[in-house]
Amino acid sequence: MALDERQTKCIELLGEGTLKISEIAKLCGVSRQTIYNWRQEEEFKTTLDRRLSVVKTEANEKINSALPSVVDELLRLALCDDTPTREKVNCLQYICNRVLGSPISSANIEINDKTDTQNTDALAEFNAFIAEQEGKCAENEAE
Incomplete structure (x- = not known):
């Protein structure tokens, strides 16, 4: 099952690491519990892990260049x-x-x-x- 727009937006916001779960839930139009439930789903976890890996790689590249x-x-x-x-x-x-x-x-x-x-x-x-x-x-x- 493919991720919907709200899940994709949630993953992007989680990847940024600047907002609380309650703030992300509000921006995505879902409850905090929904985000916690999504985080238990395999496809969501895999996509979030990939996003966090990209963020980490970009941060390391920026640090290494400086x-x-x-x-x-x-x-x-x-x-x-x-x-x-x-x-x-x-x-x-x-x-x-x-x-x-x-x-x-x-x-x-x-x-x-x-x-x-x-x-x-x-x-x-x-x-x-x-x-x-x-x-x-x-x-x-x-x-």
């Missing part, structure tokens, strides 16, 4: 003298966690040769980038 400029700004903040120490530490910690992964208890660490090489390469690349940013920061301070 990531280089975000990292540049974090590095600028971390490496310039006028940034408070606490902010520097937070910026550097975030960048390290992003590049190398979040730290875990040393008792739980198992490193194989491949991972160790990847981490070493990533760290070398990160250190080169830090040196480049320090140079840019020094140039900005000289101006």
Whole structure:
């Protein structure tokens, strides 16, 4: 059985994630209970899951496209003298966690040769980038 207009509209509104169920119900001309019932139907669940997957993919693409400029700004903040120490530490910690992964208890660490090489390469690349940013920061301070 195909979804009707109200169900399709409901899925779009649920996918946006900005309205409460009661608000969506009102906009779709149904009760809250009807939406809860729809959410139990296989076709509705499948279509909603696909919509949420699209929303998640679009959000990830947007975040990933902005990531280089975000990292540049974090590095600028971390490496310039006028940034408070606490902010520097937070910026550097975030960048390290992003590049190398979040730290875990040393008792739980198992490193194989491949991972160790990847981490070493990533760290070398990160250190080169830090040196480049320090140079840019020094140039900005000289101006």
